[in-house]
Amino acid sequence: MRNMENVKGIAARAAMWSARHRTLAILGWIAFVVGVTILSGQIGTRDAVDSDYGHGDSGRADHIVQQAGFPVQPAGEMVIVQNRAAKSQGLSDRATAIADLTKQLKSTPNVVDVQPAIESPDKRSSLVTFGVAGDPDTAKDRVGPALDTVARVQAAHGDLYIAEGGDASGDKLIGDDLDKGLNRLGMLSIPVTLGILLVAFGAVVSALLPVALAITAVVGSIGLLAAASRLAPADETTMHVMLLVGLAVGVDYCLFYIKRERDERRAGADAHRALVVAAQTSGRSIWVSGLTVIVAMAGMFLTFDTTFVSFAVGTILVVATTVLGSLTVLPAMLSALGNKVDAIKIPGLYRRRGDGRLLNGFLKLVLAKPLISALLAVGALAAIASPVLDLRTKGQGIEDLSPNAPIVQAYKTVDEAFPSKTSPAEVVVQASSVKGGQFDQQLAGFKKAVAGSGGKLTGPVEVRINPAGTVAVVSVGLVGDDALDKLREDVVPATFGHIGGATALVTGEQAGNADFNARLDASLPWVFGFVLGLAFLLLLVSFRSVVVAFTGVVLNLFSVGAAYGMLVWVFQYGHFEKQLQFQASSGLTNWMPLFLFIILFGLSMDYHVFVLSRIREGYDRGLPTRQAVREGIGRTAGVITSAAVVMVAVFALFATLPLASTKQLGVGLAAAVLLDATIIRAVLLPAVMALLGEANWYLPRWLNWLPQVAHEPAPLPPAGGPARDERELAPVA
Template sequence: MVGLSPPSSGGFAGSFRAPRVHSVGSMHSREHVSGIAARFAIWSARHRALAIVGWLVFVVGVTVLSGHFGTTQAGAGDFGNGESGRADKVIADAGFPVREAGEMVVVRSPVVDDPGARAAAAEVTAAVRATGVTGPVGEPLRSEDGRAVLLTFTVTGDPETAKDRVGPVLDAVAAVQRQHPQLYIGQAGDASADKLIGDDLDEGLNRLSMLSIPVTLGILLVAFGAVVAALLPVVLAVTAVVAAVGLLAFASRLAPTVDTTMHVMLLVGLAVGVDYCLFYIRRERDERRAGADRHRALVVAAQTSGRSVWISGLTVIVAMAGMFFTRDTTFVSFAVGTILVVATAVLGSLTVLPALLSALGDRVDLVRIPGLYRTRAEGRVWGAILRLVLRRPLVSALLATAALGLLAFPALDLRTKGEGVEDLSPSAPITKAFVAIQTSFPGGSDPAEVVVRAPSVTGPAFDAAVADFTRQALATGKLHEPVTVEVNPAGTVAVVRVGLSGSGSDRASEEALAALRGTVAPATLGKLPGAWVGVTGGTAGSKDFNDQLARSMPVVFSFVLGLAFVLLLVSFRSVVVAVTGVVLNLLSVAAAYGMLVYVFQYGHFESLLDFRAADGITNWMPLFLFVILFGLSMDYHVFVVSRIREGHDRGLPTRRAVTEGITRTAGVITSAAAVMVAVFALFATLPIASTKQLGVGLAASVLLDATIIRAVLLPAVMALLGERNWWLPRWLGWLPSVPHEAPAPAERELVTAGR
């Protein structure tokens, strides 16, 4: 078992002896310690200069080396699932010329066949051509209702940098709009979306990254009341994130990374890194104020909070590893990034943090803030609540469960969908343009792509198949013009694009895709000799992604829940504690799902959060929230239950151990939760619905977990179960025994400096 060492020949049963370490003055001590966390702490305290310098060299070294080797980014061929993934791979390998960024301008009038709309379209065409940065403007396409005209063109040059050149075109279109206030004229497309949405999102993510650190520091200043103590967790968390990002460059050789992985790493790394340091520092300070000398306070913190950090970190890593089973490039990248940042945060908490605490001693409380610095960390408010809970544990458990059940109830109606236009801020100009194009020209903004690979996709037979395809597609009423064809230089692969009904992510689009895949494409293009036909595009990719998630989610859930149960069972030698931990965390996740449905699917707080309700939650959100929340919730559970078990191992009755454990951890749990809630809530300010869902889901779940679950439901359940909390079947008696109590007082030996 990781963290256990062979027992020593002496001392109490199950205890361990560490090498002598220097104590205060000229004292050497031998501590009864066990576990990897305590042994790391003792080594770091003895070699604190080496530990601190070694950490800095590690952080700087991996950062410099990662800059030299670079990070491998996932390419277009790395994404995709199912039929759409295979079709994308065919396109990528077919040697098509690089497609320039496509743009569209819609001119819409309140009346049918408005001459003013046609005149405005002509003005738009002239204005766009005058910018000199676009290709030819296509012939105007009239909508079926006769109220709108659509113009299409491309931004010349590299599509990756087209957003830097599209500005003059946007200005030209806006100028025509000002001249025709009675009409709606809007532009949308690849380049304009990258510029208007991508820049806003990047700006928001950068702002979030910059705000998260001062917000975290502010909460820690309130929690500790001392500047030095507040700075330590932030510095260690930030350096852990920096080191993990450096390590990601090497890991990306095995699993290519996606752009958003680093932002997820900052989110998770800041949360767990600050939490781990917070737990460790607060316990060391509590022991010091209780009268322990500097050495013993550090050893007690390592033996208790350090051990909790090790176990909770391992549990978080297990949860994140569940994402590997999706076999999706984005999830695999998230899994690698989060595992690296959590492992690095654990390493820093167990090595350099004890060295810093040993070096600082009581100076960790320097620069005290008047009115905030407190010598005791017990929560008076939570103590009062806990007394009520333990007075009526059954009623408290029933009320807490009912509240969580009420919050989770909407999750029964949870539906998922791919990301689409409706996920953008409804007040954004480009969102209005996309909606206008989608309304007037269904499927025009994101057409389906039918990929045909055959010995030859040129000549009369292919042309006849395309004509038949067009006729049958339009006859369904679910597939729409324009129908366009693009053939690769070798004449072996063709891409036939056709519009789909709906928004691209709603049920109408799914029905149109089903008709295309099930009937139209196989009966026409699929009849070509030796042809392979596959459908891709936004709607098809979303459908295949959902199908892949549906197949992998049972495996992910089983893996995470099973290994979490085993870790808790081994850590606490109790089946009941392990089951309780898993069930409570599932309640927290279920409540988060319910709140997401209530807000984003039912449309509450739309104006406050600046979003528009949709038919479902973003398809990747449920699984991602599950692994993140399950892992982070274990931080609190392991920390609180470890403190309760510590009291029980000292001989306290279970109810008294619960009281002591909850009250003594209330302050640090509140502070840790406040950090997470504040950082996660910042994501709700970003301009895309999926990031808002992420922020609301994470923040609300952590808030519930730190209040209703840890302060009410957990103590109520443990009080009701009493000694049954620690039940372990006889046939599991072979499990290793991991002591939870603080180490026994040191055996002191006065030695001379030369001995």
């Protein structure tokens, strides 16, 4: 391998070192992945626990309860027995069914503390509650016999509606369905990705390289997550997000690199020259893109939320690991394989492709009429994004599961008949003593306020006191959107707030969601400002143009806005309910808009940096801006199409998972990537750059101190041998 005196930049120097020491680079990568995997198995990953979550008053209340030493409560289950005929019919049958149900539950394995039935105000429903013995966190593994018992009682009393819901049965439904979906996702995502790459490359070995890099990068980063979890505990869904992001960026980066190396060899460069050019161009794009994605993901730290912080750590690790592999082991593999990278050609797919006459013809039309093209593209994106004006958010709940699931139907029925039982609010009172005296007096006032709340608060009011007698948890039902505000702002201050030296805080599902939303609302300006500001600075330094940096940020916002609009149109307005198996709701999952913004902004930068680098490369060679745009987009269209198809396919698989949030994630990401790779990169970007012309490269004089970045590699001395025949070289995408 020749010396590296003409090779400039981190990416190129890393590639040349790896190519020169390819055995060491390949074995080092394997040792790194195996080593961190073994290490993670030894030290384990520290998972986040309940006390790590929570914000505001509800978070403080949960922490008080955790520290109060309450006995571990078994997972609670409910069985509703309902007569769905007229109010005056079926009472005796219901009593018979309740007696049968109670008797059988008491003899069912793992069932404890079966309570007498209570009756609903309308006299049509009865509720039997019980617990599942053992650790509540694993109760879903022991709730099966109870579900079987309820099913038998239902079969014996077919004229009544008898169904079970609760913590354990809900966890079982979510866990079983989600595990099946994730296993299916894991089994399909890699074959789907490989299949698309086989079509793109037309050769097995070159198609396997991106998949191998992505998988090993994900495995290695998951190993690193175990160590990082000592500083920031890992949310249980973080690994799935890492797989999603790792596959996306891993395949992208490999495609960029291999595509450029193949292009150079088709143009007559020898193996060394082709690798140097790929390293100094696509390798540099990978470096800049990776930094931009990492910056975007780091924005999640500003939420100060355990889940988002875990996502930030996981995605930063997987992107950084993928960049490391792309700049080291990938060029080493390309150097080692040589022409064998195109081994095992697929008949009919492995053929020489041109630069895309159809796309070049389309680009010629866009560049000939840039103003009309830009207006049409903006109009289409605005139409797709318009539903965003109606965007609302809500917390996750049982309704996010398939509406056809029996446990979901049971939950909804119980919630209608006994609203205090499904997701009650809990008032946590901490004082020197909550036994007798002032507490009992204020508890009586609290019950009176509940009765006089006009139906916003509903009983029965239940009280639990810790063994030390210093903390009480008072449960009450909430009815209506403003019930929580009434409880927090009026009822609690007027009752428990009068206990001297006491702390009275409201927690529960609704309170937790409200506090989470408040935390997100407070962090949104900081997250958006951080991500947009640093992305702008990275583009500014990379391309030495204020205009390019500004348009890059704006174009990425277009794709995010279009994704939001699509999500509202589907999940709030109820389109494709049957096909996607969900039920339209009043809003998107509360964490979805922020998470999608960060992920989409990061991933969109992959394409943007890659395309702009190729355009700037042509401009630096002396091409007019319009010609540089045509050449840059035309030459990158194939690889971007292939990368986008991979992303859309993998993201779309997430729409098959059972939770509404995962469906929203899959649809939002797939739609945004599709629009980004088509309307934005193929129409809006070239049209805007054509309209701006030389103004694209505007840099104020006071910014001339920014470093000069060469997008065109410096000329290298001849290889000393004849150029290879173009027909020997494989097409890519």
